[in-house]
Amino acid sequence: MKYLIRLSFDGTAYCGWQMQKNGPSVQEQVFRALTTVFGNVQEFSGCSRTDAGVHALDFCASFAADSTLPCEKVIAALNANLPRDIAVHAAEIVPDDFHARYSVIKKEYRYRILTTPARSPFWEDRAWHRVGEYDLEALNRAASHLCGPHDFRSFMAAGSKITDCTRTVFDAHFEQDGDTLSFYVSADGFLYNMVRIMVGTLLEVPRKYPPEEIKAILEAKNRAAAGATAPARGLYLNRVEY
């Protein structure tokens, strides 16, 4: 049977999803739990790599197992074997040719900014504490220029090997919710550091860039035209659609 599981994790303690030699990965923890529950799994794949310190509210992974365990039992059994900073919240049976990475239609990220003057113990490692006045209307006007199919080379980490940098952004907007400002962006795919560079750039609006400057930054197709890379700790993979 092929299963799709949806996980949330606090990425603070991990080098990211992907197994790596230089640190503990979320994938390694999930793989260990799968092996404990199913004995043996094949075709284990996550929906994307994530950077060290990045969080997920809906990370997807698929695997094949010689099992007929019902989905609610899969959830409970995996959660009993996962560390407290990782949990499965949904599971479903998917067709054999399903692939957590290649079958993705849309991914949504959320980036959280804590805007209070003082830091908060409850948002350490889980938001970017950036004090300031935010002009929500200007931010949303700027973000709207990111929507549509574009070459997002300006919003890709320097040194990336990708050559086709065209992605389609379906939605990009900000919402203020009490003390946190959130940036939501959904697309058919993301380049390396794309969301974090978007956030680092957009938050300079309107002080450094007028909202319309985002168009010129896109057209420059040059990382140097955009702003700084926002820290990993504010970033959450928020939803994945297949």
Place this chain on the structure above:
Amino acid sequence: MKYLIRLSFDGTAYCGWQMQKNGPSVQEQVFRALTTVFGNVQEFSGCSRTDAGVHALDFCASFAADSTLPCEKVIAALNANLPRDIAVHAAEIVPDDFHARYSVIKKEYRYRILTTPARSPFWEDRAWHRVGEYDLEALNRAASHLCGPHDFRSFMAAGSKITDCTRTVFDAHFEQDGDTLSFYVSADGFLYNMVRIMVGTLLEVPRKYPPEEIKAILEAKNRAAAGATAPARGLYLNRVEY
């Protein structure tokens, strides 16, 4: 000058506010920061004791210092000297006879319950994960019976030495907010474990107790008449008024 400071803290790592021999306390950390910033402080007092693992969004403390440091500098200087799980978010100058504990008019607690079937990495240590269907209307009818001046002996930890158990509850109600259910209760004072016993009791409504049973539990004036003590990790001191 006498100062009042308002703090938030994640209580997970602490034995509570109060300095104790058997573990690290929040008070000790705040005292250390005060000493670093002011050299020497007198009449240092918190608004209440808290249990190990209990959190605060608005814990109040007062102290006198030979200083004329403006309040915004007090906040910044203390935060630079406090660990990341404790932060000051407000400071004000108060009259010399002000006392963080004895001048309190009203305190509000919030108790958070995570109601999703699966646990969440983001609420570990910060909510009580208790799966179930909640009847908000019944819960609120039950909670309403706690309002007013009552002898709350039934909702006090067994073995407490307090003899006058009358307190006035101003408000007690539940709110559902997405995946978390919160119980809010404000009063002129609280007995030992009072909120946690209230929560442990109310959450048995309507399965074990009909909402009106709360009246009989109060009238019993006996800890054994009430339900279990809810875990500390869901409890937050939410607001203090003077």
